[in-house]
Structures are given as C-alpha cells and as structure tokens.
Amino acid sequence: MTEPDGAAASARPSVAVLGAGTMGEAVLAGVLRGGWAAEDVVAVVRRPERAAELEERHGVRCVPLAEGAARDVLVVAVKPQQLDALLADAAAHVRPGSLVVSVAAGVTTARLAAALPDGVAVVRAMPNTPALVGEGVTALSPAPGTDPARVDLARRLLAGAGDVVDVPEASQDAATAVSGSGPAYVLLVLEALVEAGVHAGLPRATASRLATGTLAGTAALVQRTGEHPSLLREKVTSPGGTTAAGLRKLDDAGVRAAVLAAVEAARDRSRALGG
Ligand SMILES: NC(=O)C1=CN([C@@H]2O[C@H](COP(=O)(O)OP(=O)(O)OC[C@H]3O[C@@H](n4cnc5c(N)ncnc54)[C@H](O)[C@@H]3O)[C@@H](O)[C@H]2O)C=CC1
Numbered sequence: 001m002t003e004p005d006g007a008a009a010s011a012r013p014s015v016a017v018l019g020a021g022t023m024g025e026a027v028l029a030g031v032l033r034g035g036w037a038a039e040d041v042v043a044v045v046r047r048p049e050r051a052a053e054l055e056e057r058h059g060v061r062c063v064p065l066a067e068g069a070a071r072d073v074l075v076v077a078v079k080p081q082q083l084d085a086l087l088a089d090a091a092a093h094v095r096p097g098s099l100v101v102s103v104a105a106g107v108t109t110a111r112l113a114a115a116l117p118d119g120v121a122v123v124r125a126m127p128n129t130p131a132l133v134g135e136g137v138t139a140l141s142p143a144p145g146t147d148p149a150r151v152d153l154a155r156r157l158l159a160g161a162g163d164v165v166d167v168p169e170a171s172q173d174a175a176t177a178v179s180g181s182g183p184a185y186v187l188l189v190l191e192a193l194v195e196a197g198v199h200a201g202l203p204r205a206t207a208s209r210l211a212t213g214t215l216a217g218t219a220a221l222v223q224r225t226g227e228h229p230s231l232l233r234e235k236v237t238s239p240g241g242t243t244a245a246g247l248r249k250l251d252d253a254g255v256r257a258a259v260l261a262a263v264e265a266a267r268d269r270s271r272a273l274g275g
C-alpha cells in the first residue's frame with residue numbers, strides 16, 4: 001500500500017470473490033490481511049455449507065451472483081472449465097469501470113475481455129496457495145492498455161497475500177508452471193523428506209519438524225542473502241561429507257531433469273487450458 005492508512009481505508013473499493021474454493025479462499029484471506037474490512041468483501045459460492053465455512057472463518061458474507069458481480073473489484077477464481085458459464089451469468093451485472101482479476105490458469109486477458117462489458121479493466125494473476133497464510137507470490141499481468149491506477153489497485157489487492165511480481169502476459173503460463181503449481185512440487189519433496197527421515201529412524205513428528213524447518217529456512221536464506229542457490233548449496237557440501245553423498249544420489253536419479261520436465265509439462269497444460 002502506498003497511501004497512508006486513512007487514505008487507503010477511505011479509497012478501498014468493494015470486492016467480490018466469484019468462486020471461493022481453494023484459491024478463492026486463499027486470495028480472500030490475503031485481501032482481508034491486506035487491510036480490506038470484512039464488510040467490504042463478499043463471496044459468491046454454490047453450496048450453503050461452503051458459505052457457512054467462509055462466514056465463520058473470515059467473517060465475510062456470501063451473496064448471489066447478481067449482487068457480487070456488481071462490486072467494484074471481482075476476483076474470478078473458478079476452474080478454467082467453469083469460467084465461460086460464470087462470465088455468461090455475471091456479465092449482465094458487471095458495471096463498466098469495475099476491475100476483474102482472474103486467477104484462472106491459462107485464460108488470457110483477451111478471452112476475459114471478450115466475455116465482459118466494454119469499459120471493464122481486466123488483469124490476469126497467478127497466485128499460489130501460501131497466499132492463505134500471507135506467504136504467497138503472485139505473477140501479475142494487466143490486459144494491454146489497462147489504466148495504471150487499475151493495475152495498482154490489483155497489485156494492492158493481492159499484496160496482502162504475499163509478494164506480487166509483474167510479468168508480461170506471454171510469461172504467465174511459465175509463471176503458472178513455476179509458482180502457481182510450485183507448492184505441489186515442494187510439498188512432494190517435503191513428503192519424501194519426511195518419509196525418508198522416518199525410514200532412517202526418526203519419529204514422524206521429529207522428521208516433519210526438521211524437514212519443514214529446513215525448507216522454510218532455506219527459502220529464507222536465499223531471500224535474505226540474495227546469494228545464488230548454487231553458492232549456498234556449495235556451503236552445505238563439505239568435501240567427502242554427507243551432503244555430497246546425498247546429492248550424488250539425487251543426480252543419479254535425474255532430479256534436475258525431472259524438475260525441468262515438470263515445469264515444461266505444466267506450462268504446456270496451462271496453454272491448453274486457456275483454450
Ligand atoms: N489451487 C491452486 O493452487 C491454484 C489455482 N488457481 C486457479 O484458481 C482457480 C480455482 O482453482 P481451485 O481453487 O483450485 O478450484 P476449486 O474447485 O477449489 O474452486 C473453484 C470453486 O468455484 C466454484 N464455482 C464454480 N462455478 C461457480 C459459479 N458459477 N458460481 C459460484 N461458484 C462457482 C466451485 O464450487 C468451487 O468451489 C482455477 O482457475 C485455477 O486455475 C490459480 C493458482 C493456484
């Protein structure tokens with residue numbers, strides 16, 4: 001937020017999250033953490049049980065689509081395959097001058113703009129699930145020609161979910177593959193590290209605490225020192241020591257190539273989902 005708190009509070013537009021599943025809830029939590037008041041944020045959901053959950057956890061109201069779609073800022077967080085139906089139902093209620101932020105993987109700003117009334121600003125964003133605890137990272141790309149004030153609003157909206165990184169829209173599929181899907185790759189490694197610790201004789205709770213702390217601490221080390229990961233890795237790797245023995249096994253298993261292949265496959269899938 002660039003404004004003083006008072007000015008930001010008075011300038012805070014109303015927000016609706018359309019489709020509040022995993023990612024919609026994570027973004028919603030980030031919006032509230034970023035300083036929006038719960039009474040200025042609503043969600044549009046399909047199931048009453050989900051509405052009750054969101055109201056209990058976040059204090060926000062759930063409203064019908066016609067009401068939500070008329071808000072100043074719309075966060076579209078349905079699956080790419082559900083997007084056309086949602087926008088078709090919402091379009092008649094969306095006001096010109098409003099801002100639509102879509103987090104749908106692969107879906108281009110051109111496709112979004114074509115389904116919305118003229119005069120609606122469109123921004124494509126790719127957040128990730130750590131947004132739920134304010135530790136996410138979002139890749140942000142406005143539609144060409146979007147008013148910078150609207151882009152800034154989108155940035156402020158997502159800042160409570162974590163870091164916001166501007167990327168050209170052409171890079172969104174790659175960003176989706178690295179940071180949108182990235183938590184799943186990291187969690188797979190974490191699961192494996194915990195299992196390996198158990199296999200090596202550690203109690204599960206101890207293995208989990210050691211492995212999780214190691215992942216979080218290593219990310220913090222890279223962020224705070226700004227040093228290249230390979231340099232930091234060398235500092236862990238004593239000649240003839242334990243780390244060298246372990247890394248040799250990861251190289252033998254082709255871990256680096258597997259990560260490359262995973263990101264390529266996810267990027268291609270993002271492109272395909274865009275339609
Ligand atoms: N899960 C993730 O880690 C990430 C997901 N995304 C994107 O976020 C979007 C949502 O993904 P998830 O949250 O994982 O899926 P999800 O299935 O958990 O959430 C989608 C929600 O939208 C609701 N919905 C669908 N049509 C609706 C309608 N017409 N009206 C009201 N609600 C409706 C569904 O009931 C569901 O709760 C996708 O487009 C995905 O590409 C983006 C970044 C990360």
Ligand SMILES: O=C(O)[C@@H]1CCC=N1
Pocket residue numbers: 105176180181
């Ligand atoms: O798996 C997916 O398609 C979504 C997009 C990025 C993370 N989850």
